[in-house]
Amino acid sequence: MIDLRLLREDPDRVRASQRARGEDVGLVDALLSADEARRSSGSRFDALRAEQKQLGKQISRATGEEKAELLKRTGELAAAVKAADAERDEAAAEAGALLLKLGNLVHPDVPVGGEEDFTVRETHGIIRDFEAEGFEPRDHLELGQALGAIDTERGAKVSGSRFAYLTGVGALLELALVNAAIAQATAAGFIPMMTPALVKPQAMEGTGFLGQAAQDVYHLEKDDYYLVGTSEVPLAGYHMDEILDGGQLPLRYAGFSPCFRREAGSHGKDTRGIFRVHQFDKVEMFSYVAPEDAEAELERLLGWEKQWLTSLELPFRVIDVASGDLGASASRKYDCEVWMPTQGRYRELTSTSNCGEFQARRLSIRMRDKEKGVRPLATLNGTLCAVQRTMVLLLENHQQADGSVRVPEVLRPYLGGRDFLEPVNAA
CATH class of the missing domain: 1.10.287.40 (Serine-tRNA synthetase, tRNA binding domain)
Incomplete structure (x- = not known):
């Protein structure tokens, strides 16, 4: 607030x-x-x-x-x-x-407007010219099925639409992504965390997810628990009702958790494959800092996201999200969007947001320092690896004419040294 x-x-x-x-x-x-x-x-x-x-x-x-x-x-x-x-x-x-x-105060430099009114801050990497390479790119589901990595038919049979099994090398690729992302975060000084997927209403409301985003939240009415859509929620709630020593800030956590979203407003969008699903896994960065350090921390979080995407050898751009597309708790948000060959456009993969004192006031998280006494601190969050979406974009961007998929060097140690993922089923 x-x-x-x-x-x-x-x-x-x-x-x-x-x-x-x-x-x-x-x-x-x-x-x-x-x-x-x-x-x-x-x-x-x-x-x-x-x-x-x-x-x-x-x-x-x-x-x-x-x-x-x-x-x-x-x-x-x-x-x-x-x-x-x-x-x-x-x-x-x-x-x-x-x-x-009441939503958080929008940063004065944020572009004003709706979803399409963002500004492009920077662009990285080279978009492949598949036509020059002599073949038409296949989409991630076709590739994943040929690799024996993705099974949406049985996912739908067991759980319904927008669910899938990751099988064989698909499961191994998920674990590789998670381990590589956690390794990068740990090297950067983040404390790794395995967070709860069920939280009390106080944590969900305190982070701002029961306002405009409530339609996408799963609620277990009998027990009054919420399934998290991001580990940002339990990471923010970790220090609720506490006063932190200002001398120990910044505190940085990298949380891994399953995430759940109803995708209530996405009827008919991305129904094929695993780009937009009800259950996915994610590595999330979360920072507690002094309010005066929040803008610099936002740049650091963005830097770590860029480092990760560059290590995966993905072409991407960074956008400054427009005011009408901000979540309630964010005063400013940057999205990293990766090129999706089969759609011929950039798609959101990671986000990082400066929430200022907004969440800390709602969750009663404060800091104590010698000069200013006890006061609210600032919280920030940034996605490092949304696993299923990252898999989608890896498969499509690194596919080869024979249906195999090149493995970026950063992931090879976590995939038994494989240079390529090879098809096991007929395309």
């Missing part, structure tokens, strides 16, 4: 952020009114409680009719205090509910 003091002091900035997101600007004024009601009801309660305490002292010294009058006033005051307490709680609840609906 944003700082209410900032809302009071500069509401126009918050209105501009809401407008850039394409969200309700009227929410700002509603929150300002609710906040004023919360503060005024709190002041009224405090004044009545102070009078109540003072009256108690007077009663102890009074006698006769004076004491009787004071006791009568005590009864009236007790009822007024109870009513003021209820009014204060109601006002605080309303303000809190409205505050949770």
Whole structure:
């Protein structure tokens, strides 16, 4: 959540952020009114409680009719205090509910607009010319089936659409990707983590995934647990309700977990293969830093993503995501999009976001330093390896005319030294 003091002091900035997101600007004024009601009801309660305490002292010294009058006033005051307490709680609840609906403040340098209004920051690698090489590229599913790596038919039989089995070399390739990604993250100073896939509502709401993204979240109503769509959620919740030593920051974690998304808004999109599925695995980077270091940390996370994609020898570009396409918790987000030969376009593979103090305030995570005392810190996240999508783009970009797939050097130690993945089934 944003700082209410900032809302009071500069509401126009918050209105501009809401407008850039394409969200309700009227929410700002509603929150300002609710906040004023919360503060005024709190002041009224405090004044009545102070009078109540003072009256108690007077009663102890009074006698006769004076004491009787004071006791009568005590009864009236007790009822007024109870009513003021209820009014204060109601006002605080309303303000809190409205505050949770408000997205993070958009960074002033973010391009304004919708999904297609991003700006391209940089481009890396060379897009292969398959026509010059004398063959037409096959899509990842055709390649994966020939390699004995992907089985979507049995995935659909057992679990339904958008599920698949990774078999044989497909399973080995997943493990290779995870191990190589964790090795890079560990070398960069990240603490590796195996995180829970089920979390309580506090963790899901605190990270901002029960607002605009709620339609894609799986909820187990009987137990009131949520299946995570990213290990960002348990990594953010790891330090909730804690005060961290500022001298130990930054804290960096690399979490591996299965991830689950309903893909509610993607009907008819990417239905073939494993590019968009309900269950996938991911290695996620997560950083806790001082707020003043957040922008520099965002660049570091992007740098590690670029290092990873370069090591996989994939052609990609980095885009600065437009304001209307940001998640609720992000003030700025960069996506790395990899070229997909069979679609002739770039597709999102990794993202990195600066959430500033937004998640930390919602999760009550603070830092203590000598100069500024106890205050909220900043959180950032970045995908290092979304396994299934990475497999898709590896297969398509590194395929050979004979149906084999060249293995990037970084993965070879994790695949028994293989230079190529060879077909086992007829194409």
